Amino acid sequence: MSPSGPLHPDTPTSPIGTPGKGHHAEQFGSREQQVFARSFGMWVFIASEFLFFGPLLFAYFYLRLHFPEACAAASRHTDFLAGTVNTAVLLTSSLLAALAGHAAEAEGAGARRRAARLLVATAALGLVFLALKGYEYHGEFAEHLFPGAGFRPEGVLDDRLRGGMELFFLLYFLMTGLHALHLSVGIGACLWLAAGLRHPPEGGADPGPDKEAVELAGLYWHFVDVVWVFLYPLLYLVGRAGA
Amino acid sequence: MTSAQSDLELLEEDTSAASSYLAEGYSLRSWLFTRDHKRIALLYAVSITLFFALGGVAAALIRLELATPQGDLVTADTYNKLFTAHGVIMVWLFLIPSIPSVLGNFLMPLMIGARDLAFPRLNLASWYLYMAGGALVLWALLAGGVDTGWTFYTPFSTMFSNSHVTLALLGVLVTGFSSILTGLNFIVTVHTMRAPGMGWFRLPLFVWANYATSIILVLATPVLAMTLVLVAVERLFQVGIFDPALGGDPLLFQHLFWFYSHPAVYIMVLPAMGVASEIIPCFARRPVFGYRFMAYAILAIAVIGFLVWGHHMFVSGQSVYAGMVFSLLSFMVAVPSAIKVFNWTATLYKGRITFPAPMLYALGFVGLFTIGGLTGLFLAALALDVHLSDTYFVVAHFHYIMVGGSVMAYLGGIHFWWPKVTGRLYSEAWGRVAALVIFAGFNLTFFPQYLLGYAGMPRRYHSYPEEFQLLHVLSSAGAVLLAVGYLMPLGYLAWSLRYGRRAPPNPWQATGLEWQTASPPPVHNFAQPPVVVRGPYAYTADTP
Amino acid sequence: MERAIRPLILTWLALLVLLALTAGAAWLRLGWINTAIGLAVALVKALLVALVFMRLRRAHGLLRLAALAGVVTLALLFILSGTDYATRTDVPAPFQQPSTVMPRLGEGHGP
Numbered sequence: 001m002s003p004s005g006p007l008h009p010d011t012p013t014s015p016i017g018t019p020g021k022g023h024h025a026e027q028f029g030s031r032e033q034q035v036f037a038r039s040f041g042m043w044v045f046i047a048s049e050f051l052f053f054g055p056l057l058f059a060y061f062y063l064r065l066h067f068p069e070a071c072a073a074a075s076r077h078t079d080f081l082a083g084t085v086n087t088a089v090l091l092t093s094s095l096l097a098a099l100a101g102h103a104a105e106a107e108g109a110g111a112r113r114r115a116a117r118l119l120v121a122t123a124a125l126g127l128v129f130l131a132l133k134g135y136e137y138h139g140e141f142a143e144h145l146f147p148g149a150g151f152r153p154e155g156v157l158d159d160r161l162r163g164g165m166e167l168f169f170l171l172y173f174l175m176t177g178l179h180a181l182h183l184s185v186g187i188g189a190c191l192w193l194a195a196g197l198r199h200p201p202e203g204g205a206d207p208g209p210d211k212e213a214v215e216l217a218g219l220y221w222h223f224v225d226v227v228w229v230f231l232y233p234l235l236y237l238v239g240r241a242g243a
Numbered sequence: 244m245t246s247a248q249s250d251l252e253l254l255e256e257d258t259s260a261a262s263s264y265l266a267e268g269y270s271l272r273s274w275l276f277t278r279d280h281k282r283i284a285l286l287y288a289v290s291i292t293l294f295f296a297l298g299g300v301a302a303a304l305i306r307l308e309l310a311t312p313q314g315d316l317v318t319a320d321t322y323n324k325l326f327t328a329h330g331v332i333m334v335w336l337f338l339i340p341s342i343p344s345v346l347g348n349f350l351m352p353l354m355i356g357a358r359d360l361a362f363p364r365l366n367l368a369s370w371y372l373y374m375a376g377g378a379l380v381l382w383a384l385l386a387g388g389v390d391t392g393w394t395f396y397t398p399f400s401t402m403f404s405n406s407h408v409t410l411a412l413l414g415v416l417v418t419g420f421s422s423i424l425t426g427l428n429f430i431v432t433v434h435t436m437r438a439p440g441m442g443w444f445r446l447p448l449f450v451w452a453n454y455a456t457s458i459i460l461v462l463a464t465p466v467l468a469m470t471l472v473l474v475a476v477e478r479l480f481q482v483g484i485f486d487p488a489l490g491g492d493p494l495l496f497q498h499l500f501w502f503y504s505h506p507a508v509y510i511m512v513l514p515a516m517g518v519a520s521e522i523i524p525c526f527a528r529r530p531v532f533g534y535r536f537m538a539y540a541i542l543a544i545a546v547i548g549f550l551v552w553g554h555h556m557f558v559s560g561q562s563v564y565a566g567m568v569f570s571l572l573s574f575m576v577a578v579p580s581a582i583k584v585f586n587w588t589a590t591l592y593k594g595r596i597t598f599p600a601p602m603l604y605a606l607g608f609v610g611l612f613t614i615g616g617l618t619g620l621f622l623a624a625l626a627l628d629v630h631l632s633d634t635y636f637v638v639a640h641f642h643y644i645m646v647g648g649s650v651m652a653y654l655g656g657i658h659f660w661w662p663k664v665t666g667r668l669y670s671e672a673w674g675r676v677a678a679l680v681i682f683a684g685f686n687l688t689f690f691p692q693y694l695l696g697y698a699g700m701p702r703r704y705h706s707y708p709e710e711f712q713l714l715h716v717l718s719s720a721g722a723v724l725l726a727v728g729y730l731m732p733l734g735y736l737a738w739s740l741r742y743g744r745r746a747p748p749n750p751w752q753a754t755g756l757e758w759q760t761a762s763p764p765p766v767h768n769f770a771q772p773p774v775v776v777r778g779p780y781a782y783t784a785d786t787p
Numbered sequence: 788m789e790r791a792i793r794p795l796i797l798t799w800l801a802l803l804v805l806l807a808l809t810a811g812a813a814w815l816r817l818g819w820i821n822t823a824i825g826l827a828v829a830l831v832k833a834l835l836v837a838l839v840f841m842r843l844r845r846a847h848g849l850l851r852l853a854a855l856a857g858v859v860t861l862a863l864l865f866i867l868s869g870t871d872y873a874t875r876t877d878v879p880a881p882f883q884q885p886s887t888v889m890p891r892l893g894e895g896h897g898p
Contacts, residue, residue, distance in 0.1 A: 027359035028436070029772070036847070037361045037435040043850045044427050044461055047857030052465035054861045055473065055499045059484050061865065062495050065872060066879075084810045088803060091832075095799040098840040102791060148480040159882040163483075163490040170482045174473075222841045229832045233809060233825030241816035434849060462860045488883040498868040549863055553871065565871035 035212050042216050046223045049182075053227060056175050060234060063167055070164025072239025077145060077153060077165075078172065082136045083236040086129050087228065093125035094225045097190070101218045104197070104211035115214055116197040122221065123190040126183055133180055137173075145169050172235050179231060182224050189217045263666060263763040278363035279766060281664070284349035286370050291337050291345065292733075294377060298332035299726065301325050306688075306722040309715045314706035322705035323390035324406065330393025331411060335418050336377050338649055339507065342514035343460075344369070344425055346656045347453045349664060351429060353757035353764060354447050356438025356773040361431040369424040376418030383410035392703060394504070397485035397496040401477035409478055412471040419464045419471075422510075426460030429453055438756070440775030444538070447755055447779050448531065451538045452517025455545040459506045459513075463549070467503035470496065497559055501552035509548040511645055513541060515608060515652030516583055522605035522659050523587050525753040527594030530780035533586045540579035540586075547576040557628045566625055573623035577616060584613050599751075600674030604655025607682045611647025615640055618693065633703075636696025642689045651681065654732065661736065662746030666763040669743055673735040681728035687721025754781050798839040805832050 028034040064071050100118035103111055144152040147170040156162045193213055264281045267273065274282055305325050308316040317325065348366065352359050360366050383389055389411045391400040400408050433454045437446070473484065474496070483489025485496040524531045531537060553561060553569030587609050596602070618640040622628050631637060662668055691714040696702075700711050707715070749758040760769050809828040813821060838844040843851055 026767075027357065027361065027363060033435055037431050040434060040847075040849060040853065041362060041427060041431045043853040044430055047853050047860075048423055048427070048461045048465045050465075050857035051462055051861060052469055054864060055466055055469040057861075058499065058864055058868065059473065059495060062492060062872070063484070066492075066877060067490065080810075084806070087806055091799065091802045091806065094802075094836060094840050095795060098795045099792065102795065147482045160490065160879070163882050166482055167484050167490055170476070170480070170484060174476065219841055222836050225840075226833045226836050229836065230829045233813075233822075233829050237809065237813035237821070237825050240813040241821070458856070462856065466864070487880040490879075490882060494871065498864075498871065502864050502868075549860065550867060553867065560875075562871045562873075562875035564874040565867070568867070568870055 038212060038216060039219075042219045046219065049223065053175070053178065056171060056178070057230075057234075060171050060175075063164070063171065064238075067164030067167065069239075070161050071168050073156070073161065074153075074165040074168035074172070075235065075238035076240065077140075077143065078236050079136045079139060080236055080240065082132050083232060086132050087232045089125050089129050089132070090225050090228050093122045093129070094222050096122040096125065097218045097221045101211070101214050104214040112197045115211075116194040119190045119194040119197070119214070119217070123187045123194070126187040126190070129183060130180060130187075133176065140169075147173065175231055175235065179224065179227055182227070186217070186221045186224050189220065193217050262765045263761065264766045265666070265763055267766050276367075278359070278367060280348050280352055280360050280363065280366055281764065283366050283370055284345050284347075285664070287340060287344040287348060287373070290370075290374060290377065291341055294332050294336040295729075297381075298329050298337055299729065301329035301332065303722065303726065305329060306719040308705050309707075310719040312707050312709050312712050312715075317705065319705060320390060321388075323392070323703070324384075324388030326703055327389045327392050327411075328384050331380060331389070331415065333645075334393055334507070334511075335415050336373075336380060338511045338645060339418075339422055340373060340425075341649070341653045342518060342656060343422075343429070343453055343456055343510075344373070346449075346518065346653070346660065347429065347456075347514060348425070350660065350757055351432060351450060351453060352436070353663075353760065353768050354450050354755060355433065355436060355441055356756050356769065356775065357432065357436040358767045358769070358772075360428045361436055362428050365424050366428055369421045369428070372417055372421035372424070376414045376416070376421060379414030379417060380411055381414075383407040383414060386410065394500065395471070395474055395496075396500075397474065397477070397493050398483070398487070398491075401474055401483070402481075402486055402488075409475045412475045416468050416471050419468045422460050423464045423468075426457035426464075429457035430461065433457075438773045438775055444535065445775055445778050446538075447517075448520035448534070448537055448541070449514075449517035451541050452513045452520070455541045456510050456513045459510050459545055459548065463503045463506040463510075466499060467507075470499040470503070473499075494556065494559060494561060497556050497561075498552070501555045502549075505552035505555065506545075506548045508641070508644070509544055511649050512612070513544060515612075515649040516541065518652040518656040518659070519587060519605045519608050520583075521753075521755070522601045522655055523590050523609075524780045524782055525659075525751055526599065526602040526605075527591050527596050528782045529590055529592075529594040530782055531586065532589035532592075533582075534778075534780065536582055537586055540582045543579040544576065547572065547579070551576050554623055554628070557625055558632045563625075570623055570625050574620065577620055577623075580612075580616050584609060584616075598675070599658075599671055600669075600678050601655045601659035601751075603675060603678035603682070604651045604658065607678065608648055608652045608655065611643050611651065611685070615643030615648060618643065631696060633701055634696035635692040635700045635702055638702050639689050639692035639696060642692070647685050647689070651685075654678070654681070657732070657736075659751070660757070661739070662750045663757055663762050663764070665740060665743075666746050666761075667739045667743035668746050668750060669739040670735045673731065677728055677731035677735070680724060680731065684721050684724030684726075684728045688718050688725050689721070691715070691718045691721075754779060794839060798835050802832055802835060 024031040024034040028037065096118050100115045100122060103118055104115040105111075106114075140146060143154065144150055147166045151162070151166045151169070153162065153165055156165065197214075264279055267279070274286065277283060277286075304317070305322070308314065308322060308325075314322065348360070351357075386407050389404070389406045389408055391404050391406070391408060395408070395412070433446075433450060477483060477485060481489075484491040485493055487493065520531055520537060551569055551573045553565055554573045557566050557570075598606075618636070622631055622637060622640060658669065658674055695711055695714045695718075698711065700707055700714075746762040748760065748762050750762070751758070756769075756773055756775070757764075759773065805828050809825055812824045815821070817824070837854065843854060
C-alpha cells in the first residue's frame with residue numbers, strides 16, 4: 001500500500017492500530033498521521049502565540065515612534081549584563097533541546113536516558129534564566145521602576161519623559177513577564193518529559209513519551225527562545241551609546 | 244434507499260440505534276468527561292442556548308426602554324450595562340461559538356469521513372474554557388455589570404469606568420482561548436484526517452467555511468486576548484498606553500481591538516454561509532453553482548477580512564489617508580460575498596425547489612445577508628460614514644448580518660441536521676411557522692432601525708426626541724414577535740426528542756458523508772472508514 | 788552521530804557570535820543604524836533557530852506555511868496601522884497624573 005495520511009489523501013489509510021506498526025490514538029488512522037497532525041498542531045499553536053505577543057510589539061512600536069528619548073533613557077536602566085548573559089543562556093538551552101531531540105531519535109534505553117539528561121539540562125538553563133530575571137526584577141523594583149503609582153526613576157524631572165519611561169517599563173515587565181510565564185511552562189514540560197523518558201510506564205500498551213514528544217517540546221522551547229531573541233535588542237540595547 | 248447519488252461506497256450500513264453515540268453511557272460523568280466530538284457539540288449547544296436566552300433578556304429590556312422617548316424604565320447607567328451585557332454575551336458567548344462549536348464540532352469529522360477531531364481532549368478543554376469564561380462574565384454581570392459597551396473603548400474602560408471591567412475582560416479572555424483551541428483543532432483535522440479520496444475540492448462548503456473561520460480564530464483571537472490584558476493592566480496599575488493624558492493613544496487600542504473584531508464578524512458569518520451552501524443545493528436538488536468560486540470566495544473573505552478593520556475608526560481621529568485605504572479595502576471585501584450570493588441564487592435556477600423549515604431559514608439568510616451586506620457598503624463610504632457612524636444605521640446593519648444572517652443560518656442548520664444529531668424528526672408545520680414568524684419579527688424589529696439611524700438616532704442612547712417614537716415602537720413590537728419566534732423551536736424541538744418520529748439515515752436525501760451513516764451516528768461515526776469517489780453536491784436532474 | 792550534531796553546534800556558535808556582535812554594536816553611537824543592526828541580527832538569529840533547531844528547513848511545506856501565516860498576519864497589523872500613524876500629525880496632550888481613579892498600588896501622588 002502506498003503511504004497513507006495527509007501527504008496522499010487519495011490512498012486509503014491503514015485500519016486502526018495495525019499490530020506492530022506503532023501505537024497511536026484511536027482517532028488517527030496511522031502513527032504517521034498522528035505524528036504529522038501533532039507537529040502541525042504545534043506549529044499552528046506557535047503561529048497563534050506569535051499573534052499573542054504581537055500587540056505588545058505593536059505597542060512598543062508606537063512607543064518608540066512617539067517617545068524615542070524616553071525609550072532610550074528607560075532602556076539604559078535595564079541590566080545590560082544580565083540581559084546579555086540571559087540571551088546566551090537561552091540560546092545554549094536551545095542547543096541542548098535540539099540535541100535532546102536528536103538523541104531521542106536513536107533506539108534503545110540508552111538513547112532515552114541521554115535525551116532525558118539533555119532535557120533536564122535544558123530545563124536547568126531555563127531555571128538559570130528565570131533566576132537571573134528574578135534578580136533583575138528585584139533590582140528594578142528597588143529602583144522604583146515598576147509602573148504604577150510608585151514609579152520614580154532617579155533624576156528624572158520632566159513629566160513627559162517619566163511618563164514615556166513608565167510606558168516603556170510597562171511593556172518591559174509585560175513582555176518579559178509573559179515570556180517568563182511561557183518559559184516556566186516549557187521548563188515544566190521538559191522535566192515532565194525527562195521523567196517519562198527515564199521511567200517509562202509499566203505495561204506495553206502505552207510506551208510513554210518518545211521522540212515525537214521531545215520534538216514537540218523542543219519546538220515550543222525554541223519558539224520561546226525566538227521571542228527572547230527579539231525582546232533582547234528592543235528592551236536592552238536602545239540608546240546604550242548614551243543620551 | 245437514497246435517491247441522490249451517494250458519494251461513497253459503503254461496505255455495510257449500521258443503522259441500529261443501540262450503537263448510537265447517545266447510548267454510549269447515560270451518566271453525567273459520561274457527558275462531562277467525554278472525548279466524543281458529537282457529545283461535546285451537544286454540551287456547547289445547551290450552554291450557548293442558555294447564554295442566548297440571557298442576551299435576549301438584555302435585548303428585551305433594551306427594546307422595552309426604547310418604546311418610550313424618555314429614559315424612564317432604567318437609569319442611563321443601567322442602560323449602558325444592558326447593552327454591554329447584550330453585546331458581550333451575544334458576540335462572545337453565543338455567536339462566535341454557535342455554528343463552529345455546535346454544528347462544526349458535530350459535523351466536521353463526519354463530513355470528511357474521520358472518526359473524531361484530531362485532538363479530542365483539547366476539544367473538551369475548549370468547552371470547559373468556554374464555560375469558565377462564561378461563568379466569569381456572568382459573575383461580572385451579577386456583581387453589578389459593565390458599562391463600557393462590548394467594545395471596551397479606552398480611556399473610559401481603563402481610567403474612568405467604575406464597573407466590573409476587569410472581571411468581564413478576564414471572562415472574554417478565557418472564552419477567547421476556547422475558540423483558539425477549537426480553530427486549531429479544525430485546521431489540523433481538515434488537513435490531516437480527510438478520508439481517502441476526499442481531496443480539497445470534494446469537501447462540502449461547510450467544511451471550507453469552518454476551515455477559513457478556524458484560520459481567523461487562530462490568528463485574530465490572540466490579538467484580542469493581549470489587548471484585553473493591556474486594558475486590565477492599565478486599570479490595575481494606572482498606566483496609560485491607551486490614555487492620551489498619560490502619553491498613550493486611544494487609537495492604539497482601537498487598532499488592536501478592531502484588528503480582531505473585524506475578522507470576528509467573519510468568524511460569525513462564514514460558518515453561516517457554509518450552512519446555507521449545504522441547505523440550498525439539497526432543497527433545490529441541484530449542485531451548488533460555481534463550487535470552486537464559492538471555495539475561493541470563502542478564502543478571500545477570510546483574507547481580505549483581515550485588512551479592513553479601520554472602517555470602524557473612520558471618525559475616531561484616524562488619519563483620513565488611512566481611512567481611504569481602509570475604505571477601498573472594505574469595498575473589496577464585498578466582492579467575494581456578492582459572488583456567493585449570486586451563486587446561491589444561481590443554484591436555485593431550474594431547481595425543483597421545496598420549502599421545508601431549513602430552506603426557509605437558508606433563503607431568509609441569503610436575502611437578509613444581502614441587505615445587511617449592501618448597507619455595509621454605505622458604511623464603507625467615508626463621507627456617508629461620517630453621517631451614519633454611531634447611529635442606529637450601524638446597529639441595523641450588523642443585526643441584519645448577525646441575526647438575519649448568522650442566527651437564521653444557525654437555526655436552519657439546527658433544523659437540517661436535527662434528524663442526524665438526535666435521530667428524531669421535528670414537526671415540519673411548526674418549523675415552517677416558526678421560521679416565518681422569526682423572519683417577520685426580525686424585519687419588523689430591525690428595518691425601522693435603518694430609518695432611525697439615517698434620520699440621526701444615535702446608538703447606545705436610552706432617550707430620544709419624540710419624532711423617533713413611532714419607528715422605535717415598531718421595532719419593539721417586532722422584538723416581541725421575534726422573541727415568540729425564538730421560543731417556538733424550543734418547544735417543538737424538545738417535544739420531538741421524546742415524541743418525534745425516528746429519523747432514517749438520510750431523511751432529506753442529501754449528499755454528504757454525514758448522511759451515509761446512521762441517525763444518530765455510532766460513536767466512531769462510520770462502521771467502515773469511507774472512501775470518497777465523487778465530488779460534493781451530486782444532485783442530478785433525474786433524482787426526484 | 789557526530790555529523791548530524793555538527794550543524795547544531797555550528798548554529799549555536801553562530802548565534803553566540805551574532806549575540807556578541809549586536810551587544811557590542813549597541814555601545815557605538817550610530818543613530819538609527821543601531822536599531823537596524825539590532826533588528827537585523829535578531830532576524831538572522833530567529834531564522835537560524837527556526838530553520839536549524841526547529842527543523843523548518845526540511846519540514847513539510849504546510850508547517851512552513853503555518854509559520855509564515857503568523858508572521859504575515861502580524862506584518863499586516865503593523866503595515867496597515869502604520870499607514871495611520873505615518874499620516875497622522877501627533878498633537879500630544881498635556882501630561883496629567885491619573886487623578887480620577889484612586890491609586891491601588893504603592894504610594895499615590897494623586898488626590
